[in-house]
Amino acid sequence: MELTFEKPAIRLLENEHRYLAYLAEEWHPIVLRLEEEEDLHTARVLLGTLRERLERFRIPLKKHTDKEEEHFFPVLGGYIGFEQGPLVGIQEEHREIEAYLDHFMHRTEGNPDLLLLDEIRAAARDAGEAFEVLTVNRVKEESVLFPIAEARILPKQMLGLYERMNTMIV
Numbered sequence: 088m089e090l091t092f093e094k095p096a097i098r099l100l101e102n103e104h105r106y107l108a109y110l111a112e113e114w115h116p117i118v119l120r121l122e123e124e125e126d127l128h129t130a131r132v133l134l135g136t137l138r139e140r141l142e143r144f145r146i147p148l149k150k151h152t153d154k155e156e157e158h159f160f161p162v163l164g165g166y167i168g169f170e171q172g173p174l175v176g177i178q179e180e181h182r183e184i185e186a187y188l189d190h191f192m193h194r195t196e197g198n199p200d201l202l203l204l205d206e207i208r209a210a211a212r213d214a215g216e217a218f219e220v221l222t223v224n225r226v227k228e229e230s231v232l233f234p235i236a237e238a239r240i241l242p243k244q245m246l247g248l249y250e251r252m253n254t255m256i257v
């Protein structure tokens with residue numbers, strides 16, 4: 088997929104969004120399937136796979152959101168403020184995504200062969216919610232924060248930001 092932003096620091100974040108969206112496509116179809124699955128044995132097997140993939144997914148996701156919160160948001164906040172405006176809601180969404188994923192992990196802990204279809208569906212719904220918030224969050228960051236950042240952050244600060252954020256999330 089083509090990248091939209093030009094400044095290296097913002098492009099780097101956009102690139103991470105692409106990567107995370109690509110990874111999410113490895114588990115989101117399982118969520119959708121679990122919402123429909125009638126066979127308990129199949130559902131348990133699928134849930135095991137979903138859990139494994141989500142455990143892996145959380146690592147680069149956390150590195151990405153940490154990077155935004157420790158480096159990008161504080162710099163951007165210097166221009167647009169923290170108390171009100173888009174940064175508040177966007178950070179809350181990061182917490183929401185984590186909470187849904189925590190909830191999923193909690194619900195699916197232990198022996199999957201003890202879970203019933205209803206419990207599996209409830210867990211899958213948490214993973215589905217995490218996906219929805221993640222998608223909204225990415226779109227908001229790219230349509231609201233990134234354009235403001237490119238237009239307003241001064242070159243020297245942008246360069247410093249790039250240097251601090253130029254680390255791998257995998």
Ligand SMILES: [Fe+2]
Pocket residue numbers: 100104151152155225228
């Ligand atoms: Fe992001």
